Amino acid sequence: MPDTAPSIPRPPSSGTICVVGAGFMGCVIATLYAHHGHDVALCDMNTELLASFAERARPIAATFADDPAAVDAMLARVRTEPSLAEAVKGAFMVHEAVQEKLETKQALFAELDAFCPPEVVLATNTSSLLLSDIGAKVNGKQRILGLHYITPGHIIRSIEVIHADFTPASLVEWGRAFVESIDHVGVACGERPGFLINKIQFAMLTEIYRLMDEGIASRDDIDAAVRLSIGPRLALWGPLLTEDLIVSKATALAVTDSLYHQTGDENYKGRKALRDLVEAGHMGAITGRGWYEYDAPYAEIVLERDRQLTDLLEWLRERDPVGRLAPR
Structure with missing residues (x-):
């Protein structure tokens, strides 16, 4: 610029x-x-x-x-x-x-x-x-x-x-x-x-449309899978901080490489940014550095992570937003 x-x-x-x-x-x-x-x-x-x-x-x-x-x-x-x-x-x-x-x-x-x-x-x-x-x-x-x-x-x-x-x-x-x-x-x-948000959003939706076309899972199961697993974590922390808090970078890279080798889809190929972190030994919160850097001991980070996620899921359970909004 x-x-x-x-x-x-x-x-x-x-x-x-x-x-x-x-x-x-x-x-x-x-x-x-x-x-x-x-x-x-x-x-x-x-x-x-x-x-x-x-x-x-x-x-x-x-x-x-x-x-x-x-x-x-x-x-x-x-x-x-x-x-x-x-x-x-x-x-x-x-x-x-x-x-x-x-x-x-x-x-x-x-x-x-x-x-x-x-x-x-x-x-x-x-x-x-x-x-x-x-x-x-x-x-x-x-x-x-x-x-x-x-x-x-x-x-x-x-x-x-x-x-x-x-x-x-x-x-x-x-x-x-x-x-x-x-x-x-x-x-x-x-x-x-x-841009940024639609690029991310439609990457997920395009894959979901493909799952629907292939009959891999139902509408309700796809929505439940996202809102009760990926969704709350992303709402709290975003995708990169979630990865730092949830999984080692080495595991994340292994999963992307496995999906690439099984499907041949270049979108699943582990990217340079992720490989660089793995090669440098920056595995996430567990090592004190991943996409972000961490000062607190890992055990304290996990306790706070789990408290936040538990609170949000309990809040969602009490309000039953799907039951209030979703048509049959």
Whole structure:
């Protein structure tokens, strides 16, 4: 990433943000920004969407406040504006959430480039398109940043901070700081198909679709296998910390190599990053170092690991979320 950038001040704790696109995601994003004290100009050519914003946003706002007056005050910070030129005035950031069509986003960003001063950040909520393609017609590409929310965006705290080759490192840090200011967590990743979260998510789902096609396991058994084994561990610790806490790197490498030799599928082949750890003797928490480093004795780590997992599984058992949500 380049080291220089247009003069972009740190994200303000309050200010004006323009959200372009009043559909589902635009509605969520605008409400979230209003909740965190920003004035929002919500722009869309579809005046019916603008007119229905408050009705659609009220349940979202209600997740932040029980008091109807507080909800009203939150929604009052969002003004609807059909004119893009008017909506962007005074904004420190424009966040695009329009249709996931390249030509639509390209045309919009070309307009934003013309309307907005150089210090205004131009963010996109794209879930699949590359920043370099979206900004193909933009002169000031250095201010384009991906801020991709994961549905439901007002609840899921992780936001992808996506950067291209032309994105300055300072803008990535700006994005992280902004995301932190709205009580979310920014995960930075370079542009590539699927970015970070969908790349991981669909690697798992693609394998699950294959298991379903082959009749290896039923729908219910697949869901139970994930939610009662992989799911809770990932929710607590993520995949790499889970591996450190649960299994030796040597075992992890042996399993991946075994799957590769049985299937011939290159996706199962042990990767360099894992092999390097094994060759260096960094087997995980058991040796004091794996993907992470550990100061506490291994026995203490295991006790705390098991307490956290037991607490979460008991919490899930008591609430029976599957029984409440899943259709027959």
